[in-house]
Amino acid sequence: MDFKIAVLAGDGIGPEISEQGVAVMTAVCEKFGHTVSYEYAICGADAIDKVGDPFPEETFQTCLRADAVLFSAVGDPKYDNDPTSKVRPEQGLLAMRKGLGLYANIRPIETFDCLVHKSPLKDELVRGADFICIRELTGGMYFGEKYQDNDRAYDTNVYTRGEIERILRVGFEYARRRQHHLTVVDKANILASSRLWRQIAQEMEPQYPDVRVDYMYVDNASMRMLQEPRFFDVIVTENTFGDILTDEASCITGSMGLLPSASTGDHTPVFEPVHGSWPQAAGKNIANPLAQILSVAMLFEYFGLMEEGRVIREAVRASLDAHVRTPEIQVEGGATYGTREVGEWIVKRLTPNPSL
Ligand code: IPM
Ligand code: MN
Numbered sequence: 001m002d003f004k005i006a007v008l009a010g011d012g013i014g015p016e017i018s019e020q021g022v023a024v025m026t027a028v029c030e031k032f033g034h035t036v037s038y039e040y041a042i043c044g045a046d047a048i049d050k051v052g053d054p055f056p057e058e059t060f061q062t063c064l065r066a067d068a069v070l071f072s073a074v075g076d077p078k079y080d081n082d083p084t085s086k087v088r089p090e091q092g093l094l095a096m097r098k099g100l101g102l103y104a105n106i107r108p109i110e111t112f113d114c115l116v117h118k119s120p121l122k123d124e125l126v127r128g129a130d131f132i133c134i135r136e137l138t139g140g141m142y143f144g145e146k147y148q149d150n151d152r153a154y155d156t157n158v159y160t161r162g163e164i165e166r167i168l169r170v171g172f173e174y175a176r177r178r179q180h181h182l183t184v185v186d187k188a189n190i191l192a193s194s195r196l197w198r199q200i201a202q203e204m205e206p207q208y209p210d211v212r213v214d215y216m217y218v219d220n221a222s223m224r225m226l227q228e229p230r231f232f233d234v235i236v237t238e239n240t241f242g243d244i245l246t247d248e249a250s251c252i253t254g255s256m257g258l259l260p261s262a263s264t265g266d267h268t269p270v271f272e273p274v275h276g277s278w279p280q281a282a283g284k285n286i287a288n289p290l291a292q293i294l295s296v297a298m299l300f301e302y303f304g305l306m307e308e309g310r311v312i313r314e315a316v317r318a319s320l321d322a323h324v325r326t327p328e329i330q331v332e333g334g335a336t337y338g339t340r341e342v343g344e345w346i347v348k349r350l351t352p353n354p355s356l
Contacts, residue, residue: 001303003029003036006066006268008059010044011089012277013287013339014072020289020343021070025296027350028308039066043096044074044089044277054092060099068299069100069270072292073277097137101266103163104170105135105242106298107259107274109229109249114320115329118254121226126252131232132174133249135242136167137263140193142239159193159238164200171236172208181233182213185221185241197238222248250274257288257328258316260295262302269302271295285338288326290316293346315349 005025009018022038029036041059048054054074063069074089096102111119111129119126136159144156168184175182184201186194198215205213216224218241224231225245229252237245250256259274273291281287293316300308319325323334324345330336337345 001034001305003034003068004066005036005038006062006069007038007040008043008063008069008071009040009046010072010074010277011046011076012073012279012282014044014074014277016283016285016339017273017287017289017292018070018072020339020346021072021292021296023343023347024293024312024350025070025299027347028296028300028312031311031350031352032305032308034305034308043071043092045076045079047092048079048087048089052087054087054089055095055099060096063096063100063268063270066268068302069096069268070292070295070299071096071270071272073273073275075277075279077279094142096270097263098143100263100268100270101138102263102270103136103138103265104167104263105137105246106170106174106262106264107133107135107246107249108261108298109133109253109259111253112255112258112317112320115253115255115258118329119252120254121229121252125227126229126254129229129232129253131229131249132178132234133242133246134167134171134174134234134236135246136163136236136238137242138239138265139163140239157191157193157238157240159196161196161200164197165204168197168201168204168236171234172204172211175211175234176208179233180211182208182211183221183232183235184213184215185218185235185237185245186215187218187241188215189217193238218245221245225249225252246274255329256291257326258290258294260291260298262295262298264302269299271299271302285340286327287339288328289339289343290319293343311350312346315346318349319346 009015041062141155144158188194188198263270297309297312
């Protein structure tokens with residue numbers, strides 16, 4: 001394949017992990033005979049500082065021209081504690097999601113046996129947990145009508161049939177490719193929007209007789225995730241519930257720094273780590289590049305290049321086994337590796353050595 005990749009490194013640790021993701025992308029393309037070119041574009045606080053817009057038109061055009069976007073992270077503390085600031089890095093993220101029509105956010109939650117002890121949950125509960133959260137990403141309260149004055153404010157949780165059907169379809173299809181178990185998470189005892197979700201899911205069930213569907217209220221789902229994470233195979237839910245549940249899900253594996261994600265929809269798909277911009281670590285060469293590197297694996301898999309994805313996953317596992325790890329997951333007495341060193345080790349492992 002001939003890949004055209006838009007690289008959006010963003011803020012904080014973004015540029016450092018981005019560099020490692022790009023290096024892995026290049027190495028795998030070389031190994032498998034694909035060609036790849038990169039176009040870099042600004043976003044987030046970096047873009048606000050430079051041009052006053054967290055997702056400038058030029059960046060949008062770069063994304064539209066590309067086959068895929070390799071995204072890193074946005075966010076800067078200087079905007080976090082200022083409710084009056086008119087423009088915020090996160091708006092760039094929302095503009096990208098809307099602009100590219102990225103309605104399906106796929107967050108796989110996988111445990112790594114050697115990191116299970118880092119989980120806040122008991123080892124026997126979390127070991128082997130492996131599920132996917134599918135979060136609707138361009139509707140609901142995030143994008144519904146909003147209002148705010150000094151005494152009253154509201155956000156509207158609006159969903160149309162078309163929006164619900166297309167994301168549920170993604171859920172059913174994923175379940176079909178996995179363990180055939182779909183959990184639709186909603187708040188249908190209270191919310192009209194949730195009742196429509198549930199109604200449409202029930203209407204669609206007969207089209208997927210091989211998929212077992214259950215319906216769970218979001219409060220119950222958040223509890224179940226802690227009590228029995230292995231219960232889940234594929235979760236599908238609306239934007240706000242998905243935002244909250246995926247943060248919960250990401251930390252129970254004990255390896256948040258290893259979780260990649262994909263956002264797909266009408267235009268160019270985006271691949272990015274689940275973790276944020278970790279501004280305190282910026283420039284220190286300590287951030288874990290594995291989530292970004294695994295995002296590259298998801299990118300290849302999206303294009304049906306499963307072997308390319310597999311070798312990346314294998315190299316990531318090998319680096320963990322060899323204790324080539326960034327400080328937050330290093331074993332006691334283990335050597336010190338930085339973002340760059342972990343990335344370079346993985347690239348070396350992926351690069352065929354003609355002298356051998
Ligand atoms: C996420 C983030 C974003 C969201 C923020 C940064 C806008 O938390 O991707 O989950 O709420 O969607
Ligand atoms: Mn979130």
